[in-house]
Every structure is written in C-alpha cells, then in structure tokens.
Amino acid sequence: MRQRNKQINIRVTEKDRTKIIKLAAKSRCKSLTDYILDKALNKEIIQYDLHEINVRLSRLGGEINHLVMLSHQGKIKLVNLTKYTKELEELQEALKNIK
Numbered sequence: 001m002r003q004r005n006k007q008i009n010i011r012v013t014e015k016d017r018t019k020i021i022k023l024a025a026k027s028r029c030k031s032l033t034d035y036i037l038d039k040a041l042n043k044e045i046i047q048y049d050l051h052e053i054n055v056r057l058s059r060l061g062g063e064i065n066h067l068v069m070l071s072h073q074g075k076i077k078l079v080n081l082t083k084y085t086k087e088l089e090e091l092q093e094a095l096k097n098i099k
Helices: 014-026 032-042 051-072 082-098
Strands: none
Touching: 014 032, 051 082
16 A cells, blocks of 8 residues: 655636546545546646747748848848748648647
8 A cells, every 4th residue: 555645735616626526426436536646647648749840930930030131131122931931831730730
C-alpha cells in the first residue's frame, strides 16, 4: 500500500464538484481521491509540439519585416506576396488540424 502524504488543492465550481462526486460514486473506485487519481494518471493526454510552427511564423515575420524596411527605404516598390500568403495559409491549416 502506498502512502499518500502530499496534497494538491484545486478550485472548481459547485456544479463541477457535484458532477465529479456523482461520477466517482458511480465508478468502481473506493474513494474520490482514487477516482481523481485514476482519471488524472491513466487518461491519455494529447500534447502538441508547436515549435516548428513557431519557427516558421518567426521566419515569415522576419522576412515580411525586412520587405517593409526595404519598401520604406525606397529600395523596392512592388512585392509579390503570394509566397507569404501561401505560407500563412499552410500554417493556418496546420493550426486548424490541431483542434
């Protein structure tokens, strides 16, 4: 038998508290603590790695900023933004697929 000597406190609404207690009572768990631990430790948690998307957004932002600076300096007058629009659409689609 393991010894539980550490405490974690959370705040919930009265509605959520009631629902959790009812679900725990219907489960095969011996106590509310057992139920919450089971849900917290045994349920698959999906984690997203947004590092690649952040890198792409950062690079894209830097490139667009550079174009703006060149435009303000009068070094360029017309820019084809199709490449950047396509990249932003791809990033937006990647973010939509995360949901």
